[in-house]
Amino acid sequence: xxxxxxRPSVPPETASRHFxxxxxxxxxxxxxxxxxxxxxxxxxxxxxxxxxxVADITDxxxxxxxxxxxxxxxxxxMATDGDWPQMLDxxxxxxxxxxxxxxxxxxxxLRAMPDTARRQAALALVQGRFDAVAPGIAPFVWAALSVxxxxxxxxxxxxxxxxxxxxxxxxxxTAPVASLIHTGQRQGLRYLHCALCECEWHMxxxxxxxxxxxxxxxxxxxxxxxxxxRAESCGACGGYLKTVSHESDPEVEVVADDLAxxxxxxxxxxxxxxxxxxxxxxxxxx
Numbered sequence: 001x002x003x004x005x006x007r008p009s010v011p012p013e014t015a016s017r018h019f020x021x022x023x024x025x026x027x028x029x030x031x032x033x034x035x036x037x038x039x040x041x042x043x044x045x046x047x048x049x050x051x052x053x054v055a056d057i058t059d060x061x062x063x064x065x066x067x068x069x070x071x072x073x074x075x076x077x078m079a080t081d082g083d084w085p086q087m088l089d090x091x092x093x094x095x096x097x098x099x100x101x102x103x104x105x106x107x108x109x110l111r112a113m114p115d116t117a118r119r120q121a122a123l124a125l126v127q128g129r130f131d132a133v134a135p136g137i138a139p140f141v142w143a144a145l146s147v148x149x150x151x152x153x154x155x156x157x158x159x160x161x162x163x164x165x166x167x168x169x170x171x172x173x174t175a176p177v178a179s180l181i182h183t184g185q186r187q188g189l190r191y192l193h194c195a196l197c198e199c200e201w202h203m204x205x206x207x208x209x210x211x212x213x214x215x216x217x218x219x220x221x222x223x224x225x226x227x228x229x230r231a232e233s234c235g236a237c238g239g240y241l242k243t244v245s246h247e248s249d250p251e252v253e254v255v256a257d258d259l260a261x262x263x264x265x266x267x268x269x270x271x272x273x274x275x276x277x278x279x280x281x282x283x284x285x286x
Contacts, residue, residue: 019189021161022170023200024154027147030198031062037253041260051260053103054281057143060094064147073152073172073197079122079145082152085115088144106136113137126174126196130284139281146196146280153197165203167210167276169194176277179209179232180254181245188247193254195280210276211237219243220268228252229261231268239276240268255279 038055042048064087070078078084092107099107113121122145124132133141149172159170168175169192176192180200191200192209207214209232216235221227228249233240242264244254258279265275278284 019186019202021202022158023191024158024171025198025200027065027150027154027198028062031058031065034058034253034256035062037251037256038259040251041256045260047260047262049100050281051256054139054256054259056095056098057091057140057281060091061143061147063094064090064144065151069155070148070152071155073149073156075126075145075149075172075174075196076123078149078152079119079126081119082145082148084122084145084148085118087147088118088141091140091144106140110137110140125283128284135283135285138283142196142280142283146198149196150198153199166201169197169199170201171199172197176209176241177279178242178244178254178258178277179203181205181243181247183246183250190243192241192277195278208232208234208237208239209241210234210239213237220264220271222264222267229257229264231264231273233268233271233273237276238273240273241276255281 035055035058038051038058042051042055045051070082072078088110092111095103096107118141121133121137121141124130125138125142126145130138153171156171162170172194174194174196177195178193179190180193182189182191189202190205191202193200203209206217208217211234213234213236218233218235220231220233221229226248228245229252230243231240232243242258242261244252244257246252259281262282268275
């Protein structure tokens, strides 16, 4: 693991540069990029089968996209009375074609779940009661709900600019997957990527994305200090969140590469840090 790299990450002049507080990436392009990246990461990886499954789930999410729909991206309201269970049925049908035995059993379980049970499971997940939902079915429920909330987030008005950069998604209130360092027109800017609605919100670099402290940060990686995937840990609050950098590797994708680097989460946990966000395909145990 590399030594701490505490150098400022963004030149001072970027502080005065105009930027969009909230980004809403195109979902079709996002899903296509993610699925392709997962399939590139899968061969030879210790989680190869799961990365391939998540790629198939992501393809299924793309197949669920449609024009129009609900405008309210509130996760609890969507879980309770949104039409996402129909998307879950579409996702199940998409995955059923080539599902291996264990996955086929989970899909059959989901198909047989009454609508009320599905909604109870989704509500528990968005409320953070992850231990209330069987871990085998949770990612499928989350994936279907995510498509519905993400589409609503693209139709809803953007939130008013906040006086402080929020630690949770300003669109739907969910925790981030990781930080993403952009290139191009947003060169060097950091955005946190929402684990549910797939929106991104700006946060300055060189400060903890959870508590805001900027004096006790440490960047953990298994590569160089400029590695594309690093865990930004905070000695003030004891939390960490990964940083995924397009500056270091333009091929990385925030959800895919976060999922493929869970070994770094194990290392950060061994150092005594707790993750302040989560991956939608590696939901917390409770």
